[in-house]
Amino acid sequence: MFRTIQLALATSRPRRPVPGLDLLGTSVTRMRVNIGDLDLYRHVNNGIYLQMMDVARINYIADLGLMPELGRRGWYPVVANSTMYYRRSLTLGQRFEIRTRTLGWDDRCVFLEQTFHRGDEQIVRGVVAGRFLSRDHSRVAGSDVAAAAGHTEASPVLPADVAAWADAFDIVHRPR
Numbered sequence: 442m443f444r445t446i447q448l449a450l451a452t453s454r455p456r457r458p459v460p461g462l463d464l465l466g467t468s469v470t471r472m473r474v475n476i477g478d479l480d481l482y483r484h485v486n487n488g489i490y491l492q493m494m495d496v497a498r499i500n501y502i503a504d505l506g507l508m509p510e511l512g513r514r515g516w517y518p519v520v521a522n523s524t525m526y527y528r529r530s531l532t533l534g535q536r537f538e539i540r541t542r543t544l545g546w547d548d549r550c551v552f553l554e555q556t557f558h559r560g561d562e563q564i565v566r567g568v569v570a571g572r573f574l575s576r577d578h579s580r581v582a583g584s585d586v587a588a589a590a591g592h593t594e595a596s597p598v599l600p601a602d603v604a605a606w607a608d609a610f611d612i613v614h615r616p617r
Contacts, residue, residue: 458506484530546583
């Protein structure tokens with residue numbers, strides 16, 4: 442429940458944009474493990490990681506200064522697909538940060554990488570294929586989202602592992 446409240450606050454009262462942060466830059470969200478984040482084995486429940494990533498993605502959008510533009514255009518983000526790689530556990534009271542960055546985009550999705558770090562150690566890596574929808578529920582092209590964020594260049598080439606994942610799950614745009 443705490444992470445749901447945290448997400449609601451991050452959405453309704455976004456933090457201030459980070460000067461100079463570009464769409465391909467990295468946003469950092471710092472958190473601490475709470476008792477409600479734990480499962481019966483006393484480490485962060487796998488579903489909670491996804492909730493934490495939701496908060497970090499909203500912070501990323503806020504850091505880019507994109508919240509007012511999304512509101513003006515009536516666009517909102519949704520997750521189309523995600524995959525997680527767990528390397529270590531997080532436990533009660535540990536401080537960590539989530540680093541969020543855009544890997545690339547196509548006509549269907551914006552691909553993000555979100556990594557959890559405790560100090561210099563990467564704990565978890567999540568890859569998210571996100572979509573933006575408009576008020577009428579139509580899909581917004583990734584290039585339009587990038588342009589709204591002030592990025593007019595073409596998408597970078599996706600890392601090979603992300604491209605293979607997106608292709609395996611039929612996430613990528615295929616011209617007809």
